[in-house]
Amino acid sequence: xxxxxxxxxxxxxxxxxxxxxxPAMAQTATxxxxxxxxxxxxxxxxxxxxxxxxLALFYAGMVRKKNVLATMAQTFAVTALCSILWAAVGxxxxxxxxxxxxxxxxxxxLRGITMTAISPFAKTIPEALFMIYQMTFAxxxxxxxxxxxADRMRFSAFMWFAALWLIIVYVPIAHWVWGGGFLGTxxxxxxxxxxxxxxxxxxxxxxxxxxxxxxxxxxxDNFAPxxxxxxxxxxxxxxxxxxxxxxxxxxxxxxxxxxxxxxxHLAASTGALTWMALEWWxxxxxSVLGMISGAIAGLGTITxxxxxxxxxxxxxxxxxxxxxxxxxxxxxxHACGYDDSLDVFGVHGIxxxxxxxxxxxxxxxxxxGTxxxxEGNGKQVLIQLYGxxxxxxxxxxxxxxxxKAISAFVPLRVDKQSEIEGLDVTQHxxxxx
Amino acid sequence: xxxxxxxxxxxxxxxxxxxxxxxxVHGMTITEVKGYGRQKGHKEIYRGAEYAVNYLPKIRIEVxxxxxxxxxxxxxxxxxxxxxxxxxxxxxxxxIDQALRIRTGEIDVDAL
Numbered sequence: 001x002x003x004x005x006x007x008x009x010x011x012x013x014x015x016x017x018x019x020x021x022x023p024a025m026a027q028t029a030t031x032x033x034x035x036x037x038x039x040x041x042x043x044x045x046x047x048x049x050x051x052x053x054x055l056a057l058f059y060a061g062m063v064r065k066k067n068v069l070a071t072m073a074q075t076f077a078v079t080a081l082c083s084i085l086w087a088a089v090g091x092x093x094x095x096x097x098x099x100x101x102x103x104x105x106x107x108x109x110l111r112g113i114t115m116t117a118i119s120p121f122a123k124t125i126p127e128a129l130f131m132i133y134q135m136t137f138a139x140x141x142x143x144x145x146x147x148x149x150a151d152r153m154r155f156s157a158f159m160w161f162a163a164l165w166l167i168i169v170y171v172p173i174a175h176w177v178w179g180g181g182f183l184g185t186x187x188x189x190x191x192x193x194x195x196x197x198x199x200x201x202x203x204x205x206x207x208x209x210x211x212x213x214x215x216x217x218x219x220x221d222n223f224a225p226x227x228x229x230x231x232x233x234x235x236x237x238x239x240x241x242x243x244x245x246x247x248x249x250x251x252x253x254x255x256x257x258x259x260x261x262x263x264x265h266l267a268a269s270t271g272a273l274t275w276m277a278l279e280w281w282x283x284x285x286x287s288v289l290g291m292i293s294g295a296i297a298g299l300g301t302i303t304x305x306x307x308x309x310x311x312x313x314x315x316x317x318x319x320x321x322x323x324x325x326x327x328x329x330x331x332x333x334h335a336c337g338y339d340d341s342l343d344v345f346g347v348h349g350i351x352x353x354x355x356x357x358x359x360x361x362x363x364x365x366x367x368x369g370t371x372x373x374x375e376g377n378g379k380q381v382l383i384q385l386y387g388x389x390x391x392x393x394x395x396x397x398x399x400x401x402x403x404k405a406i407s408a409f410v411p412l413r414v415d416k417q418s419e420i421e422g423l424d425v426t427q428h429x430x431x432x433x
Numbered sequence: 434x435x436x437x438x439x440x441x442x443x444x445x446x447x448x449x450x451x452x453x454x455x456x457x458v459h460g461m462t463i464t465e466v467k468g469y470g471r472q473k474g475h476k477e478i479y480r481g482a483e484y485a486v487n488y489l490p491k492i493r494i495e496v497x498x499x500x501x502x503x504x505x506x507x508x509x510x511x512x513x514x515x516x517x518x519x520x521x522x523x524x525x526x527x528x529i530d531q532a533l534r535i536r537t538g539e540i541d542v543d544a545l
Contacts, residue, residue, distance in 0.1 A: 222484040224477055283478050293480060330481030343480060 032116075033124035039253035040125050040133055046244025047136035051079050051143050054241055057234030058296075059147050062289070062342050065226040066422020067151050069430055074146040074155070078162045079139050085166055086135040094171045095121060095134065098180035102172055121178065122251040133248060138174070141197045142166050147342030148205030149412075151215045152419055155427040157410040161403065165204065169398045173200055173391055188387035189363055189370060189380065191260065192249035194304025194356035195391040202349020203395040205340055211403050212412050214339035216419050228288055235292040239268050242299045246306040259367055260306035263314030264299065267306075270315050271298020274322025282330075290326075293347060297325035300351035305359035308368035317358050325351050353388050360384035434529040434541065435503035439494040440466065441514040441522040446492050452513035453496065456505060460545070462495045472520030491522060497529055499542050 056075040060068045082090070088109050097104035107113055110131065117127040142162050149158070176183040177196050190196060215223070225231065246264045250257035275294025280286040301321030302314055309317070329346035340346060360381035363372030371377040403412060413419075418426035425431045441449060446463065453461065467488035474487040498506050507524050515521055534544035 222486070223482065224479060224484050224486070279478075285478075287478065289479055334481060346480075 031118055031123060032126055033252070035253040036124040036251070037126065037129060039257065040122075040129050040248060040251065043244035043248025044129065044133045044136055046241045047133070047140065047248065048079075050238050050241035050245060051075055051136070051140045054234050054237035055140060055143050057230045058238060058292075059150065059231075059234070059342055061227050061229065061231030061234060062225045063150050064223060064422070065432055066424055068226055068230075068424065068432055070155065070423030070427050071146070071150050073428055074150075074158055075143045077155075077159060078143045078146065081159065081162055082139045082142050082166050083135055085163055086138050087131070090138055090166060090171050091131045091134065093167070094174040095119060095130070095179045099175075100182040100185065101176070102181075103175050103179055121180075124252060130251070133251075134174070134178075137193060137197060137245075138166060138170055141170055141193070141201050144197070144201035144344055144348055145204045145208065147344040148209040148340045149212050150341040151423065152341075152413050153208075153212060154411060154414050155423070157406055157412045160406050160410060161208075161412075164402055164406070165399065168402060169204060169395055170196075170200065173394060176390065177387070183387050183390060186386060187370070187380070187383045189308050189359045189368070189372075189384065190304040190356060190387065191307035191359070191368070192246045192303045194301075194352045194359070195387050198300045198303060198348040198352025199356065199388060199391050200352070200395045202345040202347075202352055203392050204399040205344030206338065206349060207396050207399040208403060209338050209340040209345070211400065211407075214337075215341060216416065218339045225289070228292075232288060232292055235295055239295055239299060242268070242303075246303060250307055256307055256367065259311055262311040263306045263309055263317075264302050266311060266314035267298040267302035267318030267321065268295045269298070270318030271295055271301070271322045271325075274298075274319050275326050278322065278326045293325070293329065293343070294322045297321040297347050297351045300348050301325070301355035301358070303352070304356045305362060308359050308364070308370065308372075309362040310364050310367060313362040313364075317355060317362070320358065321351050321354060324354050353392075356388050357381070357384050434497055434532060434545070435500050436527045436529045437494075437496045437498065437503060437506050437510070438525040438527070439496075439510045439514065439522065440468070440491050440524075441494065441510070442516065442520060443490055443492045445514045445516070445521075446494075449494065449510055449513040452509045453506065456509050458496055458498060458502075458506060458509075460496070464493045464495075466491050466493045470520070470523070489520070497532060497545055499545065500528075 052075060056072045059075065060071045063071050092105055092107040093103045095103060096106050113127050113131060119127040119130045122130040142165060146158065174196050175181040177188060177190050178184060242264055243261045247257040247261040250260055272291045272295040275290045275297065276286045279290040298318035298321045302317050305317055325347050328350040329343045333340060333346055361373045363370050363380060365371045365375060372380050414423065414426060467490055469488055472489065474485055474489055477484050477486055496506060503526055507526060510524055532544040533540050
C-alpha cells in the first residue's frame, strides 16, 4: 500500500518536472511526505490543546477560587509569549547547527525557513511544521513550572521568568537531547521529553517552590481545590493531547507513532488505576484527584520511553509511575517540607526521571533500534542516568540563578495582603463571582 | 407576628416547602448557609494533605407568620425536616414588630 502510494507520488512529480522545468523544486517536493505532514499538523494542534485549555484547566481546577483566573492567565500568557520567543530565537538556538551545547542564530525570526525548507531532524515534513511542533513543547514545559508557584507568584515576575527560562534553560536542554547536542550524541534515549520537558519542568518547579517559599497558611489553612471537575476535564484533554505529544514525536505517520500512542495510553490507564488503588487502600477512598494525578504520572513517565519500548511495557511503566509519584506527592513532599503547590516535581520531575531511567531498562531494538538492559545492553541505563544528571544540574542551577537575578528587579512573590485577597483580583483586576 | 427561623438539611427543603404550603404559608426566604452544631464537619484529603471541613452546608428558612400560627408552623417544619439523624437542624422563633408590603403599602398581618 505504502509502496504503491510512493510510486504514484513519484510519477506525479515526474510530470510536474517536465511541465514546469524546475527540477530543483520538484526534487525537494518529493521529500515532503503528505501523510507525515498531515499527521504532524494534527499532532501539533493536539499538543497545543494540552496547554490551552488542557493544562490551564488542570491547574486552575486545583487552586482555590480566588486564584483560578490567575492560574489560567499564567498558562495562557506563557503560550503567547513563548511562541513569539521560540519563533524569534528559540527554535534556531535549539535546532540549527550541531554544537554540543547550543545551536546557532542562523534562522532568527524564522529567516531561511522557506516553503521547501526541511530540517535534518525531520526529513519528510516542512521545516516550518517541525518548528511549530517543537514550539508547542517549549510552551507546555514553561507552563508546567507555574504549578509549583501557584497561588503566590507575582504575574510580572512570572512573565520575566517564563521568557528567560525558555531561552536559558529549555532551549539548551532541547538542543542537548534533540538538536544534535552532547546528550543526543551520547546516545540518550528520550522520545518525547522525559528529560527535556518533564524532569526539566519538575526540577525548575522544585527550585522555584523552595526559593519563593510556602503559601501563607500552608499546613494549617484549608487549601481544598476550587473545582476538581475542571481538573478532570483538563486531564482528559492532556491525555488525548498526549497522543500528539508522544505519537507526533515519531515525526512521521508510521507504525512507531502508533506503538508510541498505544504504550502511552496503556501507561496512563495503569497510572490512574495504581494511584486510585493506593489511595483506596491507604486512605479508604478512591479520590478523583488521585485518579487524574495517576493518569498524568503515567503519561509523564511513559513520555521518554514511548517510541522505544513495546506496548505492554507501557503497563509496567504506568504501574511504576503510579507507585513512585504517589509516594513523592503524599510522603516525600511532606517529609521535605517544600510547598510545590500542584506537585510539578512530584508528578513531572519524579515521573520524568523514572521514565528516562526505565527506557534504559525496557528499550526494545525492534521498536526504536536501540536495546536496553533487558535485551542485554546494560550500558544504556548509565547513559540514561547521565541524561538525568545533566538535565537536573542545569535546570536546577540555572533556575536558581535566574530567579535570584529577577528578584533583584521584581519581587517574585505578591505581598501578604494580595496573597490573602487572591491573585485574580490583585494581579488581574477580575474575579470569579 | 412571629419570625420563624429554621436551619435544616439542604435536601429537606422541598419537603418543608410543600408541608408549609399545605397549611397555608405562601411565602418564605431561604439562604444557603454553613455552620456546625453537634454534627461536626468531615475530613477531605487531597494528595495526602488532610483538611478538616468544619462548616457544613445548611439551608436557613425565614418565615414571618401571625403570632397564633407560629406553633403550627414550627411543628410542620419540625415534622417535615426530621430524619432522626444528627444534623437535622434547629428552629428559632422571635417576635416581629412591623411588616410592610412594599408594592401596596399593606401593613402587618395583611402584608404577610
